[in-house]
Amino acid sequence: MCRVLVLGYSSFGPYTHNPAEEIALGLNGSTIGGCRVTGVSLRVSASEVRERVPRLLEEADPELALGVGLNPAASRPVLEAAAANLMHFEAPDVDGFKASVEPIDPSGPPVVHARLPLRRIHRECTGHRGLPLRVSVGIGSYLCNTLGYLVMRWASERGRLGGFLHVPPHSTLALRLGLENSLPINLMVELVECIIEESLGGQPSWYA
Secondary structure (H helix, E strand, O other), rough: OEEEEEEEOOOOEEEEEOHHHHHHHHHHHEEEEEEEEEEEEEEHHHHHHHHHOOOOOOOHHHHHHHEEEEEOOOOOEEEOOOOEEEEEOOOOOOOOOOOEEEEOOOOOEEEEEOOOOOHHHHHHHHOOOOOOOEEEEEOOHHHHHHHHHHHHHHHHHHHOOOEEEEEOOHHHHHHHHHOOOOEHHHHHHHHHHHHHHHHHHHHHHHHO
């Protein structure tokens, strides 16, 4: 059976309930598009992500790897088209580390692109299924970019599918923090399932 790896970040700072983690762990053990899904939670830690993610990718050797992270300011999910070889943190990670204009991997390419059929995903998931989603290149320079870079680079090097999805707060987190921007967690899970299904059925190119 083919394999899918979903990597989601856990809680950090005031964000005590991270929808990215809930999506990854909620999909763990499920089957989507004929592929078995492994969902893994990651600490919001630069050292852990740089050490653990390459190992997880090699061990799982998935047909598709998808990173998921929280954007507290977003009102709908964003599928990122590229990531940069850059760490520059406005706030420290959970270990207290605050990167300042440094590479994720000094030997890596400056930019990597998602290997997902972005046009197909947007057309099918948004146009035909009515799910909220936009495509962007604004992944930022915090740890979501680090995870996105590692996943996209691995997919490019291996000829596999790989990308990164930013998600907004879910209803529980929004209620706790008094936020007005949120989506129900079940809607975000449905979107991730759609992204996986359409990716497995399409070409690994953003214009497909």
